[in-house]
Amino acid sequence: MENKKVIEALKKTFPEKVTEIPDRLGDTIVRIEKDALLNIMEFLKNRPCEFTMLLDLTCVDYLSSKGCFEMVYHLFSISSNNRIRIKTEVRKNELDIDSLSDLWKNTNWLEREVFDMFGINFKGHPDMRRLFMYEGFEGYPLRKDYPLRKRQPKIPLRRLT
Amino acid sequence: MTRIQKEASKESLLINMGPSHPAMHGTIRIMLELDGEVVRNSEVEVGYLHRGFEKTCEHKTYFNLLPYTDRLNYVSPLINNLGYVMTMEKMLEIEAPERAQYIRVIMSEFSRVSDHLTALAAMTMECGAFTVFLYYIQAREEIWNFIEQTTGARMTTSYIRIGGVRADLHPDFKGLMDKAMKVTRRVLKDVKGLLDKNKIWIDRTRDIAVVNPEMAVNYGFTGPCLRASGVSYDVRKAHPYLVYDQLEFEVPLGDKGDNFDRYMVRMKEMEQSLRIIEQAVEKMPDSASRAGLMVKGIEPDEAIKASRSKKAEERVNLSPNLQGSEKDVRPDILVKGKKYTVPPKEDTYTNIEGLINHFKFFMSGHGIRPPKGDVYFSVEGGNGELGFYIVSDGTDNPYRLHLRAPCLHIVSALEEMIKGHYIADIIPTFGSTNMIGGELDR
Amino acid sequence: MGKIKPRAYYRETLNGGFIATKINYMLGWGRKYSLFHYPFITACCGMEYMSAACAHWDFDRFGAGMTTFSPRQADMLFVVGTISQKEAPVLKTVYDQMCEPNWVIACGACAVSGGIYDNYAVVQGIDKIIPVDVYIPGCPPRPETILNAIEKLQEKIQHQKQDWQWKIKK
Numbered sequence: 153m154e155n156k157k158v159i160e161a162l163k164k165t166f167p168e169k170v171t172e173i174p175d176r177l178g179d180t181i182v183r184i185e186k187d188a189l190l191n192i193m194e195f196l197k198n199r200p201c202e203f204t205m206l207l208d209l210t211c212v213d214y215l216s217s218k219g220c221f222e223m224v225y226h227l228f229s230i231s232s233n234n235r236i237r238i239k240t241e242v243r244k245n246e247l248d249i250d251s252l253s254d255l256w257k258n259t260n261w262l263e264r265e266v267f268d269m270f271g272i273n274f275k276g277h278p279d280m281r282r283l284f285m286y287e288g289f290e291g292y293p294l295r296k297d298y299p300l301r302k303r304q305p306k307i308p309l310r311r312l313t
Numbered sequence: 314m315t316r317i318q319k320e321a322s323k324e325s326l327l328i329n330m331g332p333s334h335p336a337m338h339g340t341i342r343i344m345l346e347l348d349g350e351v352v353r354n355s356e357v358e359v360g361y362l363h364r365g366f367e368k369t370c371e372h373k374t375y376f377n378l379l380p381y382t383d384r385l386n387y388v389s390p391l392i393n394n395l396g397y398v399m400t401m402e403k404m405l406e407i408e409a410p411e412r413a414q415y416i417r418v419i420m421s422e423f424s425r426v427s428d429h430l431t432a433l434a435a436m437t438m439e440c441g442a443f444t445v446f447l448y449y450i451q452a453r454e455e456i457w458n459f460i461e462q463t464t465g466a467r468m469t470t471s472y473i474r475i476g477g478v479r480a481d482l483h484p485d486f487k488g489l490m491d492k493a494m495k496v497t498r499r500v501l502k503d504v505k506g507l508l509d510k511n512k513i514w515i516d517r518t519r520d521i522a523v524v525n526p527e528m529a530v531n532y533g534f535t536g537p538c539l540r541a542s543g544v545s546y547d548v549r550k551a552h553p554y555l556v557y558d559q560l561e562f563e564v565p566l567g568d569k570g571d572n573f574d575r576y577m578v579r580m581k582e583m584e585q586s587l588r589i590i591e592q593a594v595e596k597m598p599d600s601a602s603r604a605g606l607m608v609k610g611i612e613p614d615e616a617i618k619a620s621r622s623k624k625a626e627e628r629v630n631l632s633p634n635l636q637g638s639e640k641d642v643r644p645d646i647l648v649k650g651k652k653y654t655v656p657p658k659e660d661t662y663t664n665i666e667g668l669i670n671h672f673k674f675f676m677s678g679h680g681i682r683p684p685k686g687d688v689y690f691s692v693e694g695g696n697g698e699l700g701f702y703i704v705s706d707g708t709d710n711p712y713r714l715h716l717r718a719p720c721l722h723i724v725s726a727l728e729e730m731i732k733g734h735y736i737a738d739i740i741p742t743f744g745s746t747n748m749i750g751g752e753l754d755r
Numbered sequence: 756m757g758k759i760k761p762r763a764y765y766r767e768t769l770n771g772g773f774i775a776t777k778i779n780y781m782l783g784w785g786r787k788y789s790l791f792h793y794p795f796i797t798a799c800c801g802m803e804y805m806s807a808a809c810a811h812w813d814f815d816r817f818g819a820g821m822t823t824f825s826p827r828q829a830d831m832l833f834v835v836g837t838i839s840q841k842e843a844p845v846l847k848t849v850y851d852q853m854c855e856p857n858w859v860i861a862c863g864a865c866a867v868s869g870g871i872y873d874n875y876a877v878v879q880g881i882d883k884i885i886p887v888d889v890y891i892p893g894c895p896p897r898p899e900t901i902l903n904a905i906e907k908l909q910e911k912i913q914h915q916k917q918d919w920q921w922k923i924k925k
Binding site: 175176177179204205206207208210212213224226230233235237256257258260261262265269279281282283284285286293294298300 | 316359360363365367368369372403404406528530531532533544546551552684686687688689691698700702704712713715717721722725726729754755
């Protein structure tokens with residue numbers, strides 16, 4: 153199914169939840185509402201859209217400018233060889249979003265990474281822990297307000313004379 | 314209290330593997346719940362090589378962060394360079410000259426071969442086949458010799474630049490390249506003879522950690538691991554970049570998706586890569602510059618001396634490796650326009666406009682400033698689809714740079730892959746995923 | 756020795772089946788050519804370490820070819836690659852398990868000083884955690900540099916004050 157048709161179908165099934173963003177580079181970008189995330193992803197994964205592979209899942213920090221985080225999902229369909237980018241906003245006052253762990257298994261780690269780096273909570277995730285940083289690490293390093301060189305050593309360091 | 318400690322039953326044995334374990338590459342920890350020797354449940358912990366790549370990049374300019382990409386998948390640094398650079402080129406809407414594209418293909422295919430060689434070398438060594446390990450590393454050594462001759466570094470090359478490549482191929486590149494290809498072919502043949510029908514090898518890898526196509530797709534597998542499961546998806550074929558659509562090659566597939574298939578697919582892919590290199594060398598357009606690859610000129614210090622009294626007009630003789638700095642060779646390997654590329658070194662050192670251009674390129678707040686927006690682009694890396702997602706806010710630093718690391722998705726399936734197998738089977742399974750810490754933990 | 760020339764002296768004594776030397780020198784000589792090492796490999800430099808260990812460069816020539824994966828049997832800790840804050844306790848544990856005498860080589864810019872990774876996640880040099888004997892620069896160091904470091908360490912071992920079990924300690 154071609155991307156144009158996919159967007160048409162999306163708009164038909166979820167009116168008011170979906171807006172298409174034009175892109176100068178020719179990528180297909182769709183902005184959706186947060187509460188419809190699970191339904192839309194399920195719709196995209198199953199026939200006829202068949203975006204069976206979740207390529208990537210990440211987050212961008214717009215706290216200082218827009219007051220929100222933006223979740224970015226990249227889906228890929230092997231049958232039609234198309235990629236699609238889904239964006240949704242997570243507002244500052246409610247930092248949680250539905251987990252996609254029932255649909256794709258790699259979200260288990262990808263969502264843990266986003267939780268680790270940005271502090272977004274995923275509802276329904278089986279094991280919400282930090283992925284890269286250790287227990288006892290405070291703050292979320294990829295947020296813009298975390299200083300690059302703020303270190304939190306896990307063991308006391310030697311003092312060199 | 315980790316997850317597995319909570320879930321474990323009282324009768325079973327909990328054992329820890331790694332991170333400092335010879336087969337765990339130093340950067341991964343597996344906690345196992347054992348029933349005798351059978352793995353009942355496991356938990357994989359990563360992050361021991363988290364180096365803050367993404368955060369650091371936000372504080373660097375687009376040009377400066379290139380060396381960091383070398384150190385992602387450090388066995389095939391040139392493909393990582395390529396992934397980042399192609400993403401930037403898509404964002405800036407520029408295209409490298411044709412000769413540069415062929416050079417990129419040659420370099421990235423050699424990198425792929427060295428990646429597969431190392432992956433299989435580690436996998437076989439951990440299973441006890443030390444001879445094979447030595448053979449593979451010998452071939453890799455020859456490939457790195459060739460890479461060093463052209464790029465000036467064995468591993469962390471930063472050779473592929475935005476808009477082209479750093480330097481043209483070395484004037485004598487064919488000698489070392491032919492040797493590298495010959496040695497690699499011989500090693501592949503030797504290893505085939507040693508392993509393909511080897512009873513021990515087959516017993517240890519066949520029907521172990523079988524990944525069916527549905528599971529592979531659901532976990533986001535790409536690259537050799539996905540193709541071993543029988544799904545034909547190769548970024549070079551599906552979304553051709555560079556000149557891959559003009560080159561002939563096959564995408565080898567496995568049928569079962571077990572460890573042996575992952576080994577086999579890598580072996581076959583190396584042969585295809587060598588095939589691609591041969592074609593690329595043949596089709597590569599000749600250097601258009603009049604002087605050819607070797608440019609004669611005066612020595613740099615003489616040029617600097619001369620420029621003190623008047624504008625130096627002569628060509629400057631620079632090291633044969635770094636001919637990218639030669640004005641004459643630039644049209645072949647770099648795009649035009651001072652906005653995207655470092656000005657030629659001979660201009661920088663000998664005339665004032667060149668110096669200003671150089672200064673403006675590197676000054677913070679200037680340099681490469683792509684328009685606002687976000688972009689995703691991916692190339693076929695050693696482990697699979699290596700994608701970069703870059704968000705630009707119009708300044709010279711990326712607002713956000715995210716790497717789609719292929720082996721994160723593969724290693725995230727490790728828990729399911731080793732479930733129900735013996736503890737000794739973890740080693741070839743883990744080896745076949747080709748976990749690379751720099752890429753996984755970033 | 757009196758008036759006897761040293762050469763003749765050794766010839767005579769060796770005929771008797773023994774040589775005279777300083778025990779410090781002898782222990783140093785023995786220790787420098789049997790460096791069992793524990794490779795603590797985490798990152799990129801590990802690839803160059805592999806090259807240096809394999810047939811092409813082969814640091815077995817310097818008696819450092821024996822790799823043991825138990826810190827208790829190792830004389831030399833080869834820290835190759837970036838040490839992150841999460842990895843630091845692991846390195847410390849491994850080092851604490853090593854028997855005396857032991858030596859540490861920090862291989863590569865990241866192990867020496869944190870290298871290009873000056874950020875929240877990386878320890879700025881392993882000497883913040885454990886003492887280091889030889890620092891190898893380079894990102895990553897070439898195999899020759901690694902061989903050179905082993906030679907340097909051998910020199911150091913030869914000339915340092917040796918510690919042995921039956922030595923009377925003050």
